[in-house]
Amino acid sequence: MTDPNEKNGEVARITMAHGNGGRRMRELIQSLFLRHLGNPWLTPLTDAAILPHRLPPDHDLAFASDGVTVQPLFFPGGDIGSLAVHGTVNDLAVSGATPLYLSINAFLEEGLPIEQLDRIVGSLATAARANNVHIVAGDTKVLPQGLCDGVYLGVSGIGVRPRGLLLGAERIHAGDAILVSGPVGDHGIAVLLAREAFGLSGSLASDSASVLPLTQSILDLPGLRLMRDPTRGGLATVLHEIAEATGQGIQLDEGQIPIRPAVRSACDMLGYDPLFMACEGRVVAVVSIHDVDDVLRRWRALPQGQEASRIGVVVPDHDQIVVRNAWGGKRVLQPLENDPLPRIC
C-alpha cells in the first residue's frame, strides 16, 4: 500500500472519491483508519460490529452521543480527535457508566490534507486506548470544499452501569454541596486563544481529558446525587440546568471556584465570564454534606483532581444561581442567552 500522505511529491488531500464507497474510500479506510484503529470488531468492515457479550447481568446499558466541530482542529492540550473521544466517554462517565465501545461518524471536507486526518485519527486511537474503549463502528462522508470546516465528528458510545445506581436531580435536597473537580474554563479559553484571529497566545492548555477516574472514584458514596461535565455553556449552564430540574437555588462562593489566573485575565481582556467557558475534563458533583470530605479527598488524590473544591450549596425556595464574593456582595448568574464563543467543542 502506498503512503497516503504523498502523491507525486505533493501533499495528498481528501477528494470526493474518498467518500463514494469505491476503491479510493476502501484504500483510505485500510491505510489510515484501520492502521490506527484496527481491532477484531472494526477490522472486518462489516455493516455492524458484533460485540462480545461483556454485559454483566446486574448492569444496564448506557448510550450517549456527542458531536464535535471545534476550530482550530489542533489546539494546546488536544485536538478534535481526542476531544471527540473524551466528549462521549465523559457523558457516559458522569452518568455512572463505564464506557466500552465507540462509533465514529466522520464528515470530511474535500481538500483536507490527509496528513491532518492521519494525526486526528491517531489521536482518536490514543485517547480510546487510554480509556480502554474500542472504536468498533464508523462511517465516512466527504463534503465538497467549503461545506465543512475540515472535519466534524459524531461520536456515540455504549457503556455499562451498575443497576442499583441511583443518580438524578430528584435526589437533590437543599443543603447538598456542589463540588467541582478542578479549574473551570481552561478549554474554552485555550481554544479561543488558539484562533489566530485573536493574535494572542499563552501557556494555557485545554483540560480535555477523560473524567472516568474522577467519576469512578466516588460512585460508591451513598450521598452522591448527580454528576455532570460542564462543557458548552460552562459551569454556569450546568448549575442552571440543575436548578431548573430541582426547582431549587444554588449559592456559590466565588472565592472557592478554581479559575486559573491565565483564564481570568483572558476573560477580563475579552469580556467573558469564566463561569460560562467550556471545560472538557471536569466534573461537577452534587453530594450530601456527609460525603463532601470523602469526595474531595478521593479527587485530590488523582492527578486531575488536585484542585477539587467545594464551591456552593443547594438552597431552597427559588431556582436562581447566586454568586457571593469575599466581601459579601451578591450577583445573580443569568442563564446563557447569546453565543459567547466561536466553536469550542
Added chain:
Amino acid sequence: MTDPNEKNGEVARITMAHGNGGRRMRELIQSLFLRHLGNPWLTPLTDAAILPHRLPPDHDLAFASDGVTVQPLFFPGGDIGSLAVHGTVNDLAVSGATPLYLSINAFLEEGLPIEQLDRIVGSLATAARANNVHIVAGDTKVLPQGLCDGVYLGVSGIGVRPRGLLLGAERIHAGDAILVSGPVGDHGIAVLLAREAFGLSGSLASDSASVLPLTQSILDLPGLRLMRDPTRGGLATVLHEIAEATGQGIQLDEGQIPIRPAVRSACDMLGYDPLFMACEGRVVAVVSIHDVDDVLRRWRALPQGQEASRIGVVVPDHDQIVVRNAWGGKRVLQPLENDPLPRIC
C-alpha cells in the same frame, strides 16, 4: 411554549445560540426534538440514556453507524430524516440483527428554517416508530452559515443478534447464488433528478426504506451466507467487495437484474451505469443454491420484495465481476474509481 416556527411573523431560523448549550438550545430541544422524539429514555435529557436490559442471554450486541449528508434534504420518496434512520437500521438488519436503539448527532447550519428542521425530525420519529426503534440519545451542534449544507446527521444504532448466527464472506462457495430484493438504482437517480440543476423530474421515487422485514424473513435458512445493502457505489460496489473478500468471481445475468425503465433511461441520458447507483431499501443476499427458491418465495411475499430476482452466481478462480447479456456478450464490471454522483446519501 411559543411556536418555534414563527417569530414576529417571520420564518424562524436556526441561530448560533441554538448550539451554545444555553436557554435557546434547551428550548429548541424541548419544543422541537422532544415533541417528535420524546420517550422515557431521551426525555430526561441526561448525559447518557440508561436502557432497560432487553438483551436476551443468547444474543450478542450489534453496533453500527451511518452518516447522512444528502442534497436536497427532501426528495421524492423520502428526506434526510427517514434516510438517516433507514441507513443505520439497514446496516444492523443485513448483519442479522434486530435494531433497538438509535442515537443522532445533528449538525445544523445557521439560518436553516426551523420549519425544515421540524419536518426532518418528524420524519426521523416516524421512521423510528415504523421500525420499533427508539431514539434515546442525541446531540446538536450549529455551524456558521455556509459551513454546513443545511443538515448533516450522524446516526449510530444498537441491535441484538442471535448468537449462533453465522454470516460472512468466509462461508461463500463457488456455485452460491446472488439475489437482490428489488430494482436497483432508484434512490441514486431519484435524488439526482430532484436536484434542480438537472432540470429534470420524473415519477421515480427513492427506495429509501427499512430492509428489516426482508432480512428477518430469511435469517433461519441454513444456506444464507451473507447479506449486504447496496448503498453508496450501488450493486456493483457491494459485489466487488464480496469478490475481494472471497477471492472468487461473480457472473451476473444482465437480463435478471431488476432495473426500472425510468432509472435505465435517466442513466442512458446522463451517462451513468445503473449498477453503480445507490439503493437505500434493497438487500443483496448470497445463498446456497438449495435455498434460492425459499428466499425468492419469502421475499416476493413482502411488499418490498415483489421484484426479487436471482441475478448471478459465484464462480471460482478470479475476483472479477462479469456481466453476461442476453446475446451471450460479456463485459467486466470495473471497481468504482471516481465520484459518479453528487451527495446521494
